[in-house]
Every structure is written in structure tokens, then in C-alpha cells.
Amino acid sequence: xxxxxxxxxxxxxxxxxxxxxxxxxxxxxxxxxxxxxxxxxxxxxxxxxxxxxxxxxxxxxxxxxxxxxxxxxxxxxxxxxxxxxxxxxxxxxxxxxxxxxxxxxxxxxxxxxxxxxxxxxxxxxxxxxxxxxxxxxxxxxxxxxxxxxxxxxxxxxxxxxxxxxxxxxxxxxxxxxxxxxxxxxxxxxxxxxxxxxxxxxxxxxxxxxxxxxxxxxxxxxxxxxxxxxxxxxxxxxxxxxxxxxxxxxxxxxxxxxxxxxxxxxxxxxxxxxxxxxxxxxxxxxxxxxxxxxxxxxxxxxxxxxxxxxxxxxxxxxxxxxxxxxxxxxxxxxxxxxxxxxxxxxxxxxxxxxxxxxxxxxxxxxxxxxxxxxxxxxxxxxxxxxxxxxxxxxxxxxxxxxxxxxxxx
Amino acid sequence: xxxxxxxxxxxxxxxxxxxxxxxxxxxxxxxxxxxxxxxxxxxxxxxxxxxxxxxxxxxxxxxxxxxxxxxxxxxxxxxxxxxxxxxxxxxxxxxxxxxxxxxxxxxxxxxxxxxxxxxxxxxxxxxxxxxxxxxxxxxxxxxxxxxxxxxxxxxxxxxxxxxxxxxxxxxxxxxxxxxxxxxxxxxxxxxxxxxxxxxxxxxxxxxxxxxxxxxxxxxxxxxxxxxxxxxxxxxxxxxxxxxxxxxxxxxxxxxxxxxxxxxxxxxxxxxxxxxxxxxxxxxxxxxxxxxxxxxxxxxxxxxxxxxxxxxxxxxxxxxxxxxxxxxxxxxxxxxxxxxxxxxxxxxxxxxxxxxxxxxxxxxxxxxxxxxxxxxxxxxxxxxxxxxxxxxxxxxxxxxxxxxxxxxx
Numbered sequence: 100x101x102x103x104x105x106x107x108x109x110x111x112x113x114x115x116x117x118x119x120x121x122x123x124x125x126x127x128x129x130x131x132x133x134x135x136x137x138x139x140x141x142x143x144x145x146x147x148x149x150x151x152x153x154x155x156x157x158x159x160x161x162x163x164x165x166x167x168x169x170x171x172x173x174x175x176x177x178x179x180x181x182x183x184x185x186x187x188x189x190x191x192x193x194x195x196x197x198x199x200x201x202x203x204x205x206x207x208x209x210x211x212x213x214x215x216x217x218x219x220x221x222x223x224x225x226x227x228x229x230x231x232x233x234x235x236x237x238x239x240x241x242x243x244x245x246x247x248x249x250x251x252x253x254x255x256x257x258x259x260x261x262x263x264x265x266x267x268x269x270x271x272x273x274x275x276x277x278x279x280x281x282x283x284x285x286x287x288x289x290x291x292x293x294x295x296x297x298x299x300x301x302x303x304x305x306x307x308x309x310x311x312x313x314x315x316x317x318x319x320x321x322x323x324x325x326x327x328x329x330x331x332x333x334x335x336x337x338x339x340x341x342x343x344x345x346x347x348x349x350x351x352x353x354x355x356x357x358x359x360x361x362x363x364x365x366x367x368x369x370x371x372x373x374x375x376x377x378x379x380x381x382x383x384x385x386x387x388x389x390x391x392x393x394x395x396x397x398x399x400x401x402x403x404x405x406x407x408x409x410x411x412x413x414x415x416x417x418x419x420x421x422x423x424x425x426x427x428x429x430x431x432x433x434x435x436x437x438x439x440x441x442x443x444x445x446x447x448x449x450x451x452x453x454x455x456x457x458x459x460x461x462x463x464x465x466x467x468x469x470x471x472x473x474x475x476x477x478x479x480x481x482x483x484x485x486x487x488x489x490x491x492x493x494x495x496x497x498x499x500x501x502x503x504x505x506x507x
Numbered sequence: 508x509x510x511x512x513x514x515x516x517x518x519x520x521x522x523x524x525x526x527x528x529x530x531x532x533x534x535x536x537x538x539x540x541x542x543x544x545x546x547x548x549x550x551x552x553x554x555x556x557x558x559x560x561x562x563x564x565x566x567x568x569x570x571x572x573x574x575x576x577x578x579x580x581x582x583x584x585x586x587x588x589x590x591x592x593x594x595x596x597x598x599x600x601x602x603x604x605x606x607x608x609x610x611x612x613x614x615x616x617x618x619x620x621x622x623x624x625x626x627x628x629x630x631x632x633x634x635x636x637x638x639x640x641x642x643x644x645x646x647x648x649x650x651x652x653x654x655x656x657x658x659x660x661x662x663x664x665x666x667x668x669x670x671x672x673x674x675x676x677x678x679x680x681x682x683x684x685x686x687x688x689x690x691x692x693x694x695x696x697x698x699x700x701x702x703x704x705x706x707x708x709x710x711x712x713x714x715x716x717x718x719x720x721x722x723x724x725x726x727x728x729x730x731x732x733x734x735x736x737x738x739x740x741x742x743x744x745x746x747x748x749x750x751x752x753x754x755x756x757x758x759x760x761x762x763x764x765x766x767x768x769x770x771x772x773x774x775x776x777x778x779x780x781x782x783x784x785x786x787x788x789x790x791x792x793x794x795x796x797x798x799x800x801x802x803x804x805x806x807x808x809x810x811x812x813x814x815x816x817x818x819x820x821x822x823x824x825x826x827x828x829x830x831x832x833x834x835x836x837x838x839x840x841x842x843x844x845x846x847x848x849x850x851x852x853x854x855x856x857x858x859x860x861x862x863x864x865x866x867x868x869x870x871x872x873x874x875x876x877x878x879x880x881x882x883x884x885x886x887x888x889x890x891x892x893x894x895x896x897x898x899x900x901x902x903x904x905x906x907x908x909x910x911x912x913x914x915x
Binding site: 223499 | 561562563564566595596597598599630631632634739740741817818821824825827830831832834835837838839840841842843844846847849859861862863864903904906907911
């Protein structure tokens with residue numbers, strides 16, 4: 100593993116067991132030596148499942164499989180994840196290799212293949228070594244443990260420099276439920292070794308349609324609001340599993356779900372932020388807060404235009420309050436913006452208003468803010484009430500080091 | 508000036524005088540010492556003018572001015588260009604400063620202000636020092652020279668490492684006409700010091716509407732097909748001037764214009780390629796050729812998705828034939844692509860077909876190609892007949908060096 104990101108949380112969050120969920124990990128050696136790279140998750144009594152996947156038009160075999168079985172609306176019995184090989188763009192052979200690993204899980208855990216979810220992350224274009232995986236699946240199926248969250252979170256990592264875990268509890272009616280999650284990814288959402296995978300687990304009793312809606316909403320305000328390098332993986336997969344039985348709540352707007360939704364959103368946002376904090380080469384965690392846009396979608400487009408601009412990202416890496424590049428990024432987004440009402444703040448310090456730099460602008464205050472690791476950029480584009488908040492990291496020499504030399 | 512790009516043409520193209528067009532340059536010292544940074548162009552008998560400008564929603568005062576006077580369809584009498592200050596996001600003061608310089612040109616050359624085109628490139632957000640410019644305009648107006656193309660091409664540069672000139676001749680009816688052009692820009696199209704400015708001059712006799720159409724078409728297949736870092740300047744300006752009199756051809760499709768259009772397209776493409784060859788930190792000139800898309804516009808979107816991918820650009824910088832990243836970039840473009848018919852070639856060597864890497868793929872041949880400076884990536888997405896070709900450069904440590912430290 101590479102040197103830990105300077106933006107990593109001081110402490111890794113511990114996750115507590117959830118009834119009916121057990122894990123086993125193994126080391127296949129397919130790419131990494133001396134660490135686990137295979138994860139098997141088992142749901143004793145099944146789990147309601149929801150999923151969100153990459154928008155790539157060249158999605159991997161595992162993504163296509165998950166989409167297909169999710170539509171059948173059956174309970175999930177298992178998840179199999181491997182790190183080091185994405186099994187993407189591997190054609191018929193790759194699909195067959197995947198099917199073989201699904202069969203191995205189905206045989207070992209005595210469940211239907213259609214109840215086995217899979218995710219693969221790693222190099223694109225290499226056929227998966229199913230034999231090696233299947234051998235380890237058989238052993239793993241006999242070694243499942245409830246208290247194995249951290250081994251699970253570590254086994255799915257690739258270029259990540261730390262494991263990413265989050266937990267919250269919530270009240271649903273008169274019960275306290277737990278929401279645990281872990282994720283991997285250090286480009287948002289980059290290919291090869293930087294695919295975003297995330298798995299959320301809860302013991303809440305909730306029906307599929309409601310869980311899907313909650314997951315989609317949570318994703319829209321977390322994983323879909325982060326970017327490291329604007330690239331999109333062939334393999335991005337976000338799955339949520341709920342093991343509680345006898346759900347009676349089927350109305351997403353029922354206030355009984357409010358606290359659950361709050362906690363669920365917090366878990367996904369926590370994980371999404373950790374992915375940015377582990378962005379390849381990142382030295383700054385950047386929050387971009389846009390208001391005053393024509394609508395929320397326009398605000399998001401402007402915020403992403405700023406977040407993805409190589410020139411904004413290199414300026415922040417250089418700790419240079421080069422706000423002209425923010426004006427540029429607002430302008431290129433293609434959404435309405437009132438140049439003469441644009442207000443830009445860096446670290447809370449107002450930089451522009453009325454179409455020019457403010458009187459008495461003190462750049463030294465902005466530069467002092469930029470010397471920190473948590474950077475705040477606020478932009479009001481002066482049109483209407485649309486707003487959006489997104490997160491990114493800076494663009495540094497280490498990004499080039501990691502990505503120009505990755506496979507060699 | 509920084510170290511010359513390793514991709515610079517071996518020889519700078521010489522431009523020959525065109526009747527009725529004269530230049531003067533001056534050194535205002537507003538940002539650069541020891542070089543000219545102001546250019547005055549004069550058209551003795553006026554010139555028909557056409558223009559294409561940035562799509563930025565925060566365009567600069569000079570861009571707004573040019574758009575406005577272009578609509579009046581008057582002959583152009585002069586162009587004033589300064590390098591070092593973009594006069595963008597400078598509000599009312601910036602507009603007044605610009606107007607003052609236009610008045611200075613109009614007085615010195617005895618023409619209407621509405622016949623004076625302006626372009627500014629440099630730092631965003633600093634008010635232009637009109638007094639200093641006006642002083643030099645007065646002197647420049649008395650020192651206009653026909654044979655001063657190279658001084659002109661040099662005076663408009665900012666972070667460029669070489670001047671960019673191109674020339675072609677063409678037959679129109681029984682006459683030979685000349686098309687000369689020069690340009691600046693080393694990000695496509697980045698803000699601050701990397702705005703794209705380009706000026707094309709011809710002695711052909713051509714009406715405004717036809718020239719505008721030819722310029723737009725030429726721009727679409729040249730300047731609009733290049734990208735260095737996906738950023739768009741507030742100040743991009745492309746102007747074409749034709750000094751010939753008594754145009755009789757007003758039909759763009761008249762075959763009498765064929766050779767002129769061919770030559771005009773060659774000049775803009777030549778200049779556009781030179782901008783990519785001077786891309787900030789560039790060490791490779793990359794041609795991306797996409798075919799088989801749903802239509803030409805879909806092909807362009809896919810090509811630009813590949814060209815703008817930081818992961819593709821860093822892989823090429825690292826001379827690594829990481830074709831999985833090309834699959835990723837095709838997938839994220841959002842346009843239809845048949846994963847199982849995708850054909851990728853690197854340097855002519857076929858890498859993938861039928862949804863996976865070809866049998867007997869020899870990576871060493873691709874890697875050998877990537878050691879060169881002119882890289883060819885060809886992708887057929889297997890849907891229909893749409894095609895597009897775009898040009899970009901790699902993403903290197905020098906890009907970070909230039910842009911993380913630019914203002915300081």
C-alpha cells in the first residue's frame with residue numbers, strides 16, 4: 100500500500116456486528132501479495148437489496164449481472180468481491196469466468212445463483228482467474244465471521260491508502276437500527292484500480308422499493324457529488340442490504356423513516372468524503388458550494404465545472420488564490436450566470452462582487468486559508484435560488500506519479 | 508519565455524506582405540519586460556471581417572465589444588491586441604479602459620470606433636492600464652509596416668513557448684490569393700495566460716456572410732477540435748479579415764471557392780495543431796480518430812471524452828499502452844457504443860475487437876509507438892457511420908509546474 104493520504108481520518112471507524120451478516124476474506128494472490136483481495140459476504144436469512152451502478156456505456160460483466168438480478172427483486176444471499184482484476188472488457192470469457200465464481204458461491208452457500216451479487220475492481224481487459232477464486236470461495240464459505248468488518252473493508256481496496264468505514268444508528272418506530280458501510284475508491288470514479296465500490300448494510304426492516312429510493316437519494320447527495328478527476332469507471336457499484344424482516348413501511352414519505360434516512364445519508368456522505376480524502380495524490384479536501392443558480396441542476400453543473408477544472412485544482416495545489424480561474428470555470432459550465440452579480444468567497448473571505456474584485460481585497464487572507472488542508476470555495480451566480488454542494492481534491496504531482504506509472 | 512516545447516515545428520513559417528495590411532508593435536511593460544506586448548493592425552482601405560468567440564458565460568469586455576461591432580457589418584479599420592492583462596471580470600472600469608484604448612486607435616488612425624476590433628489576453632480581474640496603452644498606440648500608428656508579421660505574431664504571446672504562424676495560397680477564379688494567420692494559446696482553451704487568440708488575413712474579395720460561414724466551418728474542424736485541459740477562456744477570439752474589393756461570390760457552395768476553402772481550412776488547422784504542440788507541459792501530440800458512432804456529433808463527444816481524460820493523458824505521458832482507460836473514456840462519454848464491437852488501435856496496431864483484447868496482442872509494439880512524440884489513437888465504436896478527429900497533448904508534471912505556480 101502507498102503512503103497514507105495526508106487527508107485520511109485520524110481514526111478508522113469501528114463497525115459493530117449486525118445479526119445475519121457474516122464475512123470471510125482470502126488472499127488469491129492474483130495481483131497483490133501479502134494481503135487479502137477476495138471478500139465473501141453471506142446473509143443467513145437473506146437481505147432486501149438495492150443498487151446503483153455506473154453510467155458507463157461499457158460497463159463490466161459484474162455490473163451487468165447485478166443489474167439483471169436486482170430486477171428480479173429476490174432476496175440477496177451473498178456478495179462476492181475481488182480486487183486486482185475488474186473483469187471489464189473481457190468479452191464472453193470474462194462473463195463465463197464470472198458465472199463460474201457465482202456458481203461456486205451458490206454451491207458453497209446452498210443458494211440460487213440469482214441471489215449472489217458480484218463486484219470486481221482492478222485492471223481492465225484481463226480475464227478473471229475463476230479457478231483460483233473458486234478454490235478460495237469454498238474455504239471462505241466455511242470461515243464466515245460476524246465480527247470481520249475491517250478485514251472486509253480492507254480486502255476490497257486497490258490504490259486506496261486507507262480503508263473507508265462509516266456507521267450510524269437510527270430510530271425507526273420503537274427500534275434502534277444500525278447502518279454500517281464500507282467503500283473503496285480513490286479516483287471518482289476512475290477506471291483500473293480506482294473504481295468506486297461501496298456496500299451498505301442495515302438490520303432495518305424495509306421493502307425493496309423504499310430501500311432503492313433511499314439509496315438513490317443518498318447517492319445523489321453523496322457519491323454523485325464527488326469528483327477526483329472526472330473519469331467514470333466501467334465498474335462503479337453501490338449496493339445496500341437490509342436484513343430486517345416484516346417491513347410494514349412502504350411509503351418513502353412516512354415520517355417514521357426520517358431518522359433512518361438522515362442516518363443513511365450520513366453514512367453515504369461520510370464514505371464519499373473519505374473517497375475524496377483518498378483521491379489520488381490529494382493534498383487538499385475542497386468543498387465547492389454554489390448558490391444563486393437557475394435551479395439545483397444548473398448549480399450542480401457549475402459546481403462540477405469548478406471541481407473538475409484542472410486549472411482550479413492546480414491553483415489550489417499551489418496554494419494560490421487564483422480566483423480568475425473560478426470565474427473561468429463558472430463561465431464554461433454553460434449555465435446562466437450573472438457576471439456582474441457573481442460573488443466568490445475563498446475560506447469565507449469575499450473576493451468578488453458586482454463584476455469585479457472587491458475594494459480592498461486582501462489576498463493574504465485567502466492564501467492563508469489555502470495553506471490548510473480543508474478548502475472552502477463559495478460561489479453565488481446571482482440568477483435565482485438553485486444550489487448545490489460538491490467535493491473534490493486538488494491536482495498534484497502525485498496524481499501524475501500514480502497514473503503515469505500505474506501498471507509498470 | 509519558457510523553454511521551447513519539444514513538439515514545436517522545426518522552422519517558423521515566414522509570412523509575406525498582403526497589400527493594405529500593416530502592423531506595429533510596442534512594449535508597454537505592463538507585465539513582461541524586454542519584449543513587445545501590444546499589437547496594432549491597420550487596414551488602409553478597410554477589411555471585411557468575420558469572427559468566432561468564446562462560449563463562456565463570463566466573457567471579457569473585448570469579446571463583448573467585438574460581438575457588438577461585428578453585428579453592424581461595417582468594414583474593419585484596425586485591430587488592437589494586448590498581452591499580459593485579459594481585461595476580463597473587471598466590471599465598468601474595465602469597459603471604460605477598453606473604450607479609452609479604442610478611442611485612442613480611432614483618433615490616431617482617423618476611423619470610427621466601431622471599426623476597431625480589440626482582444627486582450629493575460630491575468631483575469633486586473634483593470635487595464637489604458638493610459639500606458641494609449642501612449643504607445645499614438646506612436647505605433649506612425650510606425651506601421653507591411654513586413655512585420657513575425658513581430659506581430661510574437662507580441663500577442665503569453666505562456667506560449669513559440670510564435671504560431673501559417674500561410675497558404677489559393678486560386679479563386681483566375682487570381683492567386685494569400686491567406687496568412689497567426690495565433691496564440693497553450694491551453695485549449697485555458698484562462699489567464701492561455702487564452703486562444705487567432706487572426707487570419709487574406710487579400711481575397713469575399714462578402715461578410717460568406718467569410719463568416721467559411722470561418723465558422725474552418726473553426727469547427729480545427730480550433731473546436733483541440734483540447735489541452737478542457738478549460739475554456741473568457742477571452743477566446745478568432746477573427747478573419749479580407750481586404751479584397753468587389754466580391755461577386757456570395758454563394759458558399761459555388762465551386763469557385765473550393766480551393767480557397769481548402770487553403771483556409773489548412774491555415775486554421777495548422778495553427779490549431781501548433782497550439783496543441785505548445786500545450787502547457789506537452790511532451791506528446793495526440794491524434795484521436797473516432798469512427799462508427801451514431802453520428803458525427805456523437806463521435807466528437809466520444810473523441811473529446813478520450814482527449815480530456817486525465818487518466819488517458821497521464822498514461823500516454825508515462826508511455827504506457829493502458830488501453831483499458833480508452834475503454835473507460837468511451838464508456839463515460841454517454842454516447843452509444845457497442846462494447847462487443849469496439850476496435851481500438853494504438854499507432855495502427857489493433858488492440859481490441861469483439862469485446863476483448865485481440866489474440867496474440869503484442870503490447871511491446873504499442874509501447875514502442877508511445878515512445879515517439881506523435882501518437883495515434885483510433886477507435887471504432889461499432890454503431891453507425893459517425894466520425895470525428897480531435898487533437899490533444901499529454902498531461903505531465905510540467906503542466907502542474909506551470910499551473911500550480913503561475914502567478915507567483
